[in-house]
Amino acid sequence: MPRVVFLLLPRLHLLDLAGPAQVFSTAADFGYAYELRYVGEREDIPTAQGLPIRAEVTWPELDPGDLVVVPGWRGPTFRGSPGLDPESSRRLVQHHAAGGTVASVCAGADALGRAGLLDGRRCTTHHGLQDELARRYPRATVVRNVLFVVDDRVVTSAGIASGIDLALHLIAVRHGPGIAARVAREMVVYTRRNGDERQAGALRYRSHLSDVVHRVQDLIDSRFTEPLPLDGLAAASGVSPRTLTRIFGEATGTTPLRYQQTLRVERAEHLIGQGATLESAARAVGFQDARMLRRLRTRTRGARSAAVEGPA
Missing domain, CATH: 3.40.50.880 (Class I glutamine amidotransferase (GATase) domain)
Structure with a gap:
C-alpha cells in the first residue's frame, strides 16, 4: 500500500x-x-x-x-x-x-x-x-x-x-486518466492538466458533463488495448453509433477511436520512459507492431508543436 x-x-x-x-x-x-x-x-x-x-x-x-x-x-x-x-x-x-x-x-x-x-x-x-x-x-x-x-x-x-x-x-x-477523471467527478472539480506537462493528454477530454460519454470513456479506459468497434461501444451506452459519434464529438472534440489512440500513446510513452523498447511498448498497448505507434507519436508531437506556435 x-x-x-x-x-x-x-x-x-x-x-x-x-x-x-x-x-x-x-x-x-x-x-x-x-x-x-x-x-x-x-x-x-x-x-x-x-x-x-x-x-x-x-x-x-x-x-x-x-x-x-x-x-x-x-x-x-x-x-x-x-x-x-x-x-x-x-x-x-x-x-x-x-x-x-x-x-x-x-x-x-x-x-x-x-x-x-x-x-x-x-x-x-x-x-x-x-x-x-x-x-x-x-x-x-x-x-x-x-x-x-x-x-x-x-x-x-x-x-x-x-x-x-x-x-x-x-x-x-x-493509474491512468480514467481513474483521475473518476476522482475529479466525485470531487466535482474540473479535470485540468494545465501543468508544465504535455497539454494534449487524455485527461483533457474529461472536462464535460455528459454521463453517456463518461460511461463510454470509462469502458474505453478499462479496455483500451483491445479492439473496440463503434457498434459495441454504442450498444453498451444505449445509443446508436451515429448518436454516439455526435455526442462524443460535442463533449470532447474528438472521436472514440482518437480517444482510444490517445490512451494507447500515453501509456506507450510511459512504458518507453521506463525503459521499454518502442516495439514492446506498441505490443503492450494493443498495436501489432511499432509502425502505428510511431505514426501516432509523430502526429501527437506535430499537434503539440502547432498548439505552442499558434496560428501563422
Missing part, C-alpha cells in the same frame, strides 16, 4: 493540505489503496485558518513508491516562512535519493528549496512568490503561469487549489 505523507509546517493553508488529501482519499475509496499520514516537527500544528491540526512526530518508513507532500503556508513573502529542522530536510532528501517522489503546494516549494531539491531543476510556486523563489534559489529555474511542474520526481505546484491538479496528475500517471 503506497503512502502519501504530508509534512505539516506551522500556518499551513487548509486547502493546500485538504485538496491533495481528498484526491488520494477518494482514489482509495475506489480501491486504489493509499495510506495517508501526517507528520510534523511538533504535534500541534496551527493553520492559517485557525483550525489546529494534530500531527505525528515520528516519520513512517518510506518506500520509493511513496509520496511526500509539503503543503504551503500563509505569508506574503518567504521571509517569515516556518523553519525546517535538519531532520525534516534530511527526510526529504533521503526519500528523493532513494527513488521516491517529493511534492509541494504553493509556498511549500520553499521547504524543498531549503532541502536543496530545487537546485538544477524546474519548479513553480504561487504567482505572488515566484520572483522571490527565483532570487532565493538561483540554481533553480522558476516556471511561470503553470499549475504544476514535474522535474526528476520533484513536483511543485502553484497556489493553494492547484494542489488538487497536482494530485490528479499523479493519480493519472500511476
Whole structure:
C-alpha cells in the first residue's frame, strides 16, 4: 500500500493540505489503496485558518513508491516562512535519493528549496512568490503561469487549489486518466492538466458533463488495448453509433477511436520512459507492431508543436 505523507509546517493553508488529501482519499475509496499520514516537527500544528491540526512526530518508513507532500503556508513573502529542522530536510532528501517522489503546494516549494531539491531543476510556486523563489534559489529555474511542474520526481505546484491538479496528475500517471477523471467527478472539480506537462493528454477530454460519454470513456479506459468497434461501444451506452459519434464529438472534440489512440500513446510513452523498447511498448498497448505507434507519436508531437506556435 503506497503512502502519501504530508509534512505539516506551522500556518499551513487548509486547502493546500485538504485538496491533495481528498484526491488520494477518494482514489482509495475506489480501491486504489493509499495510506495517508501526517507528520510534523511538533504535534500541534496551527493553520492559517485557525483550525489546529494534530500531527505525528515520528516519520513512517518510506518506500520509493511513496509520496511526500509539503503543503504551503500563509505569508506574503518567504521571509517569515516556518523553519525546517535538519531532520525534516534530511527526510526529504533521503526519500528523493532513494527513488521516491517529493511534492509541494504553493509556498511549500520553499521547504524543498531549503532541502536543496530545487537546485538544477524546474519548479513553480504561487504567482505572488515566484520572483522571490527565483532570487532565493538561483540554481533553480522558476516556471511561470503553470499549475504544476514535474522535474526528476520533484513536483511543485502553484497556489493553494492547484494542489488538487497536482494530485490528479499523479493519480493519472500511476493509474491512468480514467481513474483521475473518476476522482475529479466525485470531487466535482474540473479535470485540468494545465501543468508544465504535455497539454494534449487524455485527461483533457474529461472536462464535460455528459454521463453517456463518461460511461463510454470509462469502458474505453478499462479496455483500451483491445479492439473496440463503434457498434459495441454504442450498444453498451444505449445509443446508436451515429448518436454516439455526435455526442462524443460535442463533449470532447474528438472521436472514440482518437480517444482510444490517445490512451494507447500515453501509456506507450510511459512504458518507453521506463525503459521499454518502442516495439514492446506498441505490443503492450494493443498495436501489432511499432509502425502505428510511431505514426501516432509523430502526429501527437506535430499537434503539440502547432498548439505552442499558434496560428501563422
